Amino acid sequence: MLVAKPGLDGHDRGAKVLARALRDAGMEVIYTGIRQTPQMIVEAAIQEDVDAILMSILSGAHMAIFPKVMELLRQNGVDDVLVMAGGILPDEDIPAIEQMGIKGNFGPGTPMATIIEYVRANIAPERLTQDLAPLRSGGAAFDTQESQQSQAAQ
Amino acid sequence: MANYPIVERLLAGDRRALARIVTLIENNAPEARPILAQLHTHGGHAHIVGLTGSPGAGKSTLVMQLARELRRREQRIGIIAVDPSSPFSGGAILGDRIRMQELAGDPNVFIRSMASRGSLGGLATATRDAVRALDAAGFDTILIETVGAGQAEVEIVRAAQTVIVVTVPGMGDDIQAIKAGILEIADIFVVNKADRPGADQTAAELRMLLSLDEQRKERAWRVPIVKTSAASGEGVPELADKLAAHLASLRETGQLGSRSGRQARSEMLALLHQALLDKIAATISTEDWNRLIDEVVERQTDPYSAAGEIARRIGLAAAQEQD
Known part of the structure; x- marks a missing residue:
C-alpha cells in the first residue's frame, strides 16, 4: 500500500489514521509524507512495487493532480496497480475521477472497514505472475514442487 | 543457460524489474531462487554499508544526507530501509521515505522500504537477497538502514561490509558504552545531532570505550568517531570520506574477502x-x-x-x- 498526500496541503491526519488502520488490517503501508508531486508518487509506487496507491487530498487540486498521476503511471507501464482516492472530493467531480481509472473514492466519515474491504476485494491477485510467464514455461532451472503447482494452477 | 527476461531487464536498468524481483524475494516466491542464482553471478561490485542505531537517532535523515553526498561523488545509490512489522497484525507502517524526499526524482537513487516480518536481528529475512538484486543492478553503494536497534540487534554485520553505528548525545552513561553488543560491531561511529549539548562528551566516552578494547589496537582499521548533524548535513562529507577509507582498508588487508567468506558461510x-x-x-x-x-x-x-x-x-x- 502506498498512502500519499499529493499537492500543497498539510492536513495529513486522515492519511495517518488510514495508514494505521491498514497496518492493523495486516498490510504493509508506505507513507510518503505530505507535499508529494505526481512524479514522487509514481516513482515511489514503482520502487516499492505496491499493490495499491491511496491518495488523500483536501486542497481541491485533485482535478489538476490526479490526471498527471494516471498519465505518469501509464507512461511507466504501470497498469496493474489499484489507484484510490479519498478526502474532499465534490460529488460532481466523482464521475470524471472514476473515468481516469481512480476507484473507490471515499469521502469524510467513511468507516475504515469499508476502505479495507474495498482494498482487499480490488487488488489484482495475479499481479506477480505476468512478469514470470517465461520463467514458468521455461522451467529448466526450475523444477520445484511449488512451481509445478503454480503451473498447474494456471 | 541464458538469463531470464526479468533478470535481463534488471541488468539493463529497468527499475520495475528490480522492484518486482525484490517483491518476489520478500514473498519467498518459488521463482526467487533461480532468479537470485543468476543475479549472484552479476554482483560483487557494490560497497554495502549498514547503518544502525536506536530509534530516533536520525538514521533515515543521515541515510538521505549520505546518499546526497555520494551522489555528488557521482555514485549510483541503492537504499534499503527496514521498519518493524506489527507482532499482532503482521502489518507495518514504513515511513523512512518521508525523510528521503530530497532524493525523489533522481534516477540514480533507488529506495526500497522493507518490513521486518518477524525477523529479530534488525533486518528482514529478505534483506540480504534484496541487496544481491541491487548489487546486480549496478549500484555503487548500497545503504541498509536497520530497524531502530537497541543493544543486541547485530544481524547487520552479516549483511554489510561497513557498519555505521549511529548514536546521539544523552543516551546513557559510559557503562552503556562498555556493554557487549551493538557497540562492538561498529566500523565507524557517528554521533548525530552533534549540535546538541553533550555531543563532545558522548564522543569522548566512545573514544574511551575504543581505547579499552585491546583487540582493536592490533587491527589495521582504527574506528573513527564522526560528529554529524544530519538535519543540516554537517559532518556528512567527512563520513563519506571515512566510508571510502574503510573500504580501501578492507581491500588492503584482505578483509573484504574474509568478510565475504564469513557472510557466505x-x-x-x-x-x-x-x-x-x-x-x-x-x-x-x-x-x-x-x-x-x-x-x-x-x-x-x-x-x-x-x-x-x-x-x-x-x-x-x-x-x-x-x-
Whole structure:
C-alpha cells in the first residue's frame, strides 16, 4: 500500500489514521509524507512495487493532480496497480475521477472497514505472475514442487 | 543457460524489474531462487554499508544526507530501509521515505522500504537477497538502514561490509558504552545531532570505550568517531570520506574477502537450516509431532530422545550412531 498526500496541503491526519488502520488490517503501508508531486508518487509506487496507491487530498487540486498521476503511471507501464482516492472530493467531480481509472473514492466519515474491504476485494491477485510467464514455461532451472503447482494452477 | 527476461531487464536498468524481483524475494516466491542464482553471478561490485542505531537517532535523515553526498561523488545509490512489522497484525507502517524526499526524482537513487516480518536481528529475512538484486543492478553503494536497534540487534554485520553505528548525545552513561553488543560491531561511529549539548562528551566516552578494547589496537582499521548533524548535513562529507577509507582498508588487508567468506558461510548455514526444517515438515506428520510433544510433557520420554527419533526418521546417520 502506498498512502500519499499529493499537492500543497498539510492536513495529513486522515492519511495517518488510514495508514494505521491498514497496518492493523495486516498490510504493509508506505507513507510518503505530505507535499508529494505526481512524479514522487509514481516513482515511489514503482520502487516499492505496491499493490495499491491511496491518495488523500483536501486542497481541491485533485482535478489538476490526479490526471498527471494516471498519465505518469501509464507512461511507466504501470497498469496493474489499484489507484484510490479519498478526502474532499465534490460529488460532481466523482464521475470524471472514476473515468481516469481512480476507484473507490471515499469521502469524510467513511468507516475504515469499508476502505479495507474495498482494498482487499480490488487488488489484482495475479499481479506477480505476468512478469514470470517465461520463467514458468521455461522451467529448466526450475523444477520445484511449488512451481509445478503454480503451473498447474494456471 | 541464458538469463531470464526479468533478470535481463534488471541488468539493463529497468527499475520495475528490480522492484518486482525484490517483491518476489520478500514473498519467498518459488521463482526467487533461480532468479537470485543468476543475479549472484552479476554482483560483487557494490560497497554495502549498514547503518544502525536506536530509534530516533536520525538514521533515515543521515541515510538521505549520505546518499546526497555520494551522489555528488557521482555514485549510483541503492537504499534499503527496514521498519518493524506489527507482532499482532503482521502489518507495518514504513515511513523512512518521508525523510528521503530530497532524493525523489533522481534516477540514480533507488529506495526500497522493507518490513521486518518477524525477523529479530534488525533486518528482514529478505534483506540480504534484496541487496544481491541491487548489487546486480549496478549500484555503487548500497545503504541498509536497520530497524531502530537497541543493544543486541547485530544481524547487520552479516549483511554489510561497513557498519555505521549511529548514536546521539544523552543516551546513557559510559557503562552503556562498555556493554557487549551493538557497540562492538561498529566500523565507524557517528554521533548525530552533534549540535546538541553533550555531543563532545558522548564522543569522548566512545573514544574511551575504543581505547579499552585491546583487540582493536592490533587491527589495521582504527574506528573513527564522526560528529554529524544530519538535519543540516554537517559532518556528512567527512563520513563519506571515512566510508571510502574503510573500504580501501578492507581491500588492503584482505578483509573484504574474509568478510565475504564469513557472510557466505552464514548464508549457506541459514539455507541449510531452512532445508532441514522443510525436510522435517515434509517427513513428520502433525500427529507424530503432537504425540512426541505429549510424551515429553508426560515424561514418558525426554526431549533429546524425541528429537533423536525425528533425526533418525529424516535419515540423519549421526543420530543412529548415538543409539
